[in-house]
Amino acid sequence: EAAVTQSPRNKVTVTGGNVTLSCRQTNSHNYMYWYRQDTGHGLRLIHYSYGAGNLQIGDVPDGYKATRTTQEDFFLLLELASPSQTSLYFCASSDRQFSNERLFFGHGTKLSVL
Amino acid sequence: GQQVQQSPASLVLQEGENAELQCNFSTSLNSMQWFYQRPGGSLVSLFYNPSGTKHSGRLTSTTVIKERRSSLHISSSQTTDSGTYLCALATSGGNYKPTFGKGTSLVVHP
Secondary structure: OOOEEEEOOEEEEOOOOOEEEEEEEOOOOOEEEEEEEEOOOEEEEEEEEOOOOOOEEOOOOOOOEEEEOOOOEEEEEEOOOOHHHOEEEEEEEEOOOOOOOOOEEOOOEEEEEO | OOOEEEEOOEEEEEOOOOEEEEEEEOOOOOEEEEEEEOOOOOEEEEEEOOOEEEEEOOEEEEEEOOOOEEEEEEOOOOHHHOEEEEEEEEOOOOOOOOEEOOOEEEEEEO
16 A cells, blocks of 8 residues: 655644645655645645656645655645645645556645644 | 536435435546545545446445446445545546545434
């Protein structure tokens, strides 16, 4: 089973603060994703990447940056956090190389912006 | 863009009853996956089912591409089935960009 590890599990920051959420996957998947989940909206895609150094814009990218430093590591950056970014954040990975495109998720990061 | 509609939005059952959850989509798909979200928030993959029917214990997933729908059937529901059920799909071609429905919230009473 693919492993996706997110850190931290919980984070509290203040408005205007800087936050970095980390994600590591250990199965050499090519695709990685950052989603946020809010009541009434399901999971919404923020940014994604199909390899080291690549970044693609998702559906709700405003206020977020992301960077894929290696095949394994994908970071989500909030440089001036706002209360509207209080949410549950999920990282996921998938591998399209073998026509099996299952998503594997981390446990999530609960972020509160006060 | 992709449109994913899940129904019903919420469902309340008595233990032992069956449930049918629907996921309808507006474009052709390349992948379909069902997840269970625990009350604490973590996601559990139930099925990866881009077409046809798959079974796992009391759960059955059926995806009919021509009708642009996928269903999740839960038989003999248990209180531990309570939680949120999400479907996710991605269309063929271009970058792989999975889109989620808003989920079905299921409560099973003893």
